[in-house]
Amino acid sequence: MALSQLWFGLNRNVGAFLCIKPENCARNELAQQPVRHWHANIIKQDYRKVIDPKYNKGLGFTHEERQKLSVIGLLPCAYRTEAEQLYAANVNFNSQESNMGRYLYLRTLRSRQERLYYRFVSEYVEKVMPIIYTPTVGAVCQRFSSIYSSSMGLYVCKYDRGNMYHVLNNWPGKDIRAVCVTDGERVLGLGDLGAHGMGIAVGKLDLYTALGKIPPQYLMPVVLDVGTNNKMLLADPLYIGVREKRCTGKEYEDLVQEFMDGVVSSWGHETLIHFEDFATPNAFKFISKYQDNYCYFNDDIQGTAATGLAGFLAVERITKRPLNEHLILFVGAGSAALGIGKLVVKELMSRKMSAEEAMKNIYLMDSFGVVTKDRKDFILPDIEPFAKDMPPLTDLEQVVKELKPSILLGATGQGGIFTENVLRLMAQDQKQPAIFACSNPTSKAECTAEQAYNFTEGRALFASGSPFPPVLMDGKRLTPSQANNAFAFPGVALGAMCAKPHTIPDEVYLITARTLADYAVEEYPDSVILYPPVMDAANVAFKVGVAVAEYLFDTGLATKFPIPDDVCAFVSGYQYNTALEPALPVTWKYPEQPRISLPKDDTKECED
Ligand SMILES: O=C([O-])CC(=O)C(=O)O
């Protein structure tokens, strides 16, 4: 093996610092081939620990550790403290010229020093989250084939049918407790990206660890590669996925079923299976098929629902007007809008309202106009209960003029659809119009923060799926909130992974929404923010995790026994510690055993 291959894993920025003293080589033949012998020795012994990103500390190895690991010389003599390593990572991150460059730098860091990577992400969450997650991850997914360099996750393709168990178990992690799977059919608001969906599965699980502090070795990102209908990808000579149109119908559903069963038989029924960015009809179909039979979670419907409802609870608090008295207009009738709409109904029903009363003020609008009772065909059965008895209205401005919504939520994937006129109309009728521009990434947002504030005289309560910077207006700094399911899924996953339920009921998402809304009230009592700032997202995840775990233990849904006395301490004990640990940690010691003096042996000769 070439020497370069060896130190490459240690720290790709360094060269070799090898000095073999002849006296270290006991025998002549070793002296003739010192380098080869030394390597073989290292690989057999501790070297694997050093090149494994889980253990690698780069320049953070102390001299003593380097001696134990036999890597003296493979690193320059400098030792860096944790703070210095973080500083170095920050310098490298900042020196990249583009967000894509920053993303690629961080991937390299992760593949080299996992703990340092998560430490860096946690420490600089505000600037790093938009890179490893929305919005930059959207650009990453679009270009995934051309930037592909290593697997990052597991690719299960339609030709793996019949061999699912085998393929799943090729994943190097043996104790998998959560899987984030996508078929890439609707990645963010970017449409069908086929196997490029791996980028979003990886991004979501990165936040499991960065925000939920869930140990990364329990996590597995998966793409179910069933082909793509994206003509550009099909024609791209570098496309990494199955170069065929998507398979559908029975063939598709049987593959998904085999995947579900493969996960359960590999890692148990309590393995959390997180579905991400499936097309809306499939997403709803799989919820009804799997929610009551698997530890199943759909982020775009259920995670987004919890986030959306939390925002509405904040609007209720800030405007001092009960939620059922708000008129809510959802523009877009896909996973996000329907998920939130249905959870709002659940929340209102928990306040002793009938389903009909709860739905009275919730309107859905899609590309055909407001959903009304005279529609012949509902693309999804979940839409029908929201249909209203009213004449058809197709133009958004007209709809806002007529209905006078106090909460306007866009989940359309159509950037800029909340025009100046729409926003001005909202401000005309409402003192504090609530505007949610939920589509991702930034280019798909229904309006920008600047537009929302400018066209409402700064009165809008604004939140968006992708982050926007604060806006200065008349000397006032207006800070938009981020309405992203990143405030929900890391906590839901943490709670579920701790309590190990076999199913996750809808109540969990109500609890998540209330916990998230309460967090903002507790921490920012006098503020008009709809969501806490992103720098609090890890604290939110912990609170949500504890609340979810408590609910699962209290209702007997948890399979984790014994039930912990202190759920908060239990959840905290489950979490990942990003502090750099010793390479060869001494976790316990044996006490010195009492010594018994040896019996005297005077015999000098053998007796016959
Ligand atoms: O990934 C995000 O930022 C939020 C989300 O689930 C989506 O837009 O599909």
Ligand SMILES: [Mg+2]
């Ligand atoms: Mg999504």
